[in-house]
Amino acid sequence: MPEGDAVFRSCATLHDALAGRALTHVELRVPSAAAASQGLVGQRVVEVVPRGKHQLTRLDGGWTIHTHLRMEGTWKFVDAQGRLPGPDHEIRVLLGNDETVAVGLRLGMVDLVRTDHEDEVVGHLGPDLLGPDWDEELAVANLLREPSRTIGEALLDQRNLAGIGTIYRAESLFHQRINPRTPVAGVPDLLALVRTAQRLLAANKGPGPWVPTASGRDGRWVYGRAGKPCPRCRTRIQCEEYGPTTQERLVWWCPRCQPFG
Incomplete structure (x- = not known):
C-alpha cells in the first residue's frame, strides 16, 4: 500500500491538474455516491490534500470527495477528449475539467461527505507525519x-x-x-x-x-x-x-x- 510520501505526491499531482477549475464531468462509481455525481458538475475544485494515506478533494460547494488507494489504487490523467484508461470496470472515479480528466482506478475507498464532516472518514487518524497537524x-x-x-x-x-x-x-x-x-x-x-x-x-x-x-x-x-x-x-x-x-x-x-x- 502506498505510504504517506507517495500519497502526498499523488495529491500534489491531482491538485495541479484540478485545483482552481470547474468540474465538467464527475462520476463516482460506487453505490453510496453515484447518484450525487451529477450534482457536483460545475463546482470548482478548491484543493486536493492528503491526510495520512487518505486523499481529500475539496469542492467550493462544500463537498469533499474522499478516496484511498489501498493496495492497488492509482490515478491516471488524460486530455479532456482523450481515451480513458481501462479496463472500464476498474474505474472508480472520473473528475474532468476543460483540460484534463483524472481517472481513479481500483481505488479502495470512495466517499462523498460534507467538507465540514470530514471527520466521519478521517477523524480516527492520529497526527499526520507530513501534515500541518504533525505533533x-x-x-x-x-x-x-x-x-x-x-x-x-x-x-x-x-x-x-x-x-x-x-x-x-x-x-x-x-x-x-x-x-x-x-x-x-x-x-x-x-x-x-x-x-x-x-x-x-x-x-x-x-x-x-x-x-x-x-x-x-x-x-x-x-x-x-x-x-x-x-x-x-x-x-x-x-x-x-x-x-x-x-x-x-x-x-x-x-x-x-x-x-x-
Whole structure:
C-alpha cells in the first residue's frame, strides 16, 4: 500500500491538474455516491490534500470527495477528449475539467461527505507525519496508550500516527536499532523514533527522484532485503510476517543491529 510520501505526491499531482477549475464531468462509481455525481458538475475544485494515506478533494460547494488507494489504487490523467484508461470496470472515479480528466482506478475507498464532516472518514487518524497537524508529542502519547503492544504493530496503526507503512516502519526501526517485536514501553526513546520516521517520509514527499534512506544500489537498509547482508554489519537481514489476525504485514530487521530482549 502506498505510504504517506507517495500519497502526498499523488495529491500534489491531482491538485495541479484540478485545483482552481470547474468540474465538467464527475462520476463516482460506487453505490453510496453515484447518484450525487451529477450534482457536483460545475463546482470548482478548491484543493486536493492528503491526510495520512487518505486523499481529500475539496469542492467550493462544500463537498469533499474522499478516496484511498489501498493496495492497488492509482490515478491516471488524460486530455479532456482523450481515451480513458481501462479496463472500464476498474474505474472508480472520473473528475474532468476543460483540460484534463483524472481517472481513479481500483481505488479502495470512495466517499462523498460534507467538507465540514470530514471527520466521519478521517477523524480516527492520529497526527499526520507530513501534515500541518504533525505533533510528535501526541504521536508518542498515542503509542504509549498500549505500552505492551509491539512497536512494529503500533507504528502501522494509523490511529497513533498517520502515513507510515511497512517501508518506513522497517527503515525507522533500523535507524534507531529497535527490534520490531520490542514492546512500546521498552523503546528507549520513542520521540527519537517518530522524529526519524517523519524525517524519512519528508525527504521523499517532493516531486524529484526518490531519496534513498541508505547509501548503495538498494537505497534502503533493510526493507525488501531479506537474506542480504546488512549494510552496517553484514549480518543477513531477517524477514517475517506478523501482526493482528487478517492484518499481518511483512517486517524486515537486522538481528545484530536490532536485537530482541
